[in-house]
Amino acid sequence: MGAGHAHDLYRPGDSPLxxxxxxxxxxxxxxxxxxxxATPREAYWAFGAYALLLAVAAAVGRVPAGYVARRVVVEIPFVVFALALPFLATGPKTEFLGLTVSHSGLLGAWNILAKGTLGVVASILLAATTTVRDLLLGLERLRMPQLLVQIMQFMVRYTTVIAGEMGRMRVARESRGFQAKDVRQLPVVAKSAGALFIRSYERGERVHLAMLSRGYTGTMPVIVDVRANRAQWGAAAVLPAVAAVVCAAAWAGAG
Structure with missing residues (x-):
């Protein structure tokens, strides 16, 4: 897989991260x-500590706050669900911002929002400082099944190819006067989707035959072998180690 297939989340840089x-x-x-x-949802201070840890990681990786904020919108569906919980859940009621809501639903909404947002931000920082190619190399280094790694490699490699094919088919339809204005055009769009599937399947077969003719036996050759020394493992362990201490302290306080 070529190194030129970068994703939109990656932010080029030369930071420690x-x-x-x-x-x-x-x-x-x-x-x-x-x-x-694993942190108790009532340990509010712990989630503040986690947010501070991610802010430090973003500063070390030189990832601006605005860059992260624009990409956190991916969790909007979960936010909508969380905001509905206080009104849908049953159990004892409480007053919040002048509204009568479920106490358990309110805690559940906070739990989803806090933990989901922290997880999304951590993933964004990982993607912003690591190319897709390096992520796949890392997963391979962690002994992820070869077949899954290869599937992801080809997804990354051929997503742009399939997208280009879709664009050409759209141009061909529009050059013949087609315009998707209402549901009456759905049969044409469905036929286009079927044609795209067949073309993609045939391309996959040709690629597989080409690989077999070049000696493919089920495993990809190792072009770059990523390794880490003790210092690098120690630097990477700072974030999870502090998070584990915070989690343990939260449970101790809850007990």
Missing amino acids: HRLPPHCKVVAVVVFVFAVV
């Missing part, structure tokens, strides 16, 4: 998210 091996960052983010999820 950018230089960390990808598998170290993946492990750090996963452990951090587990610590956040």
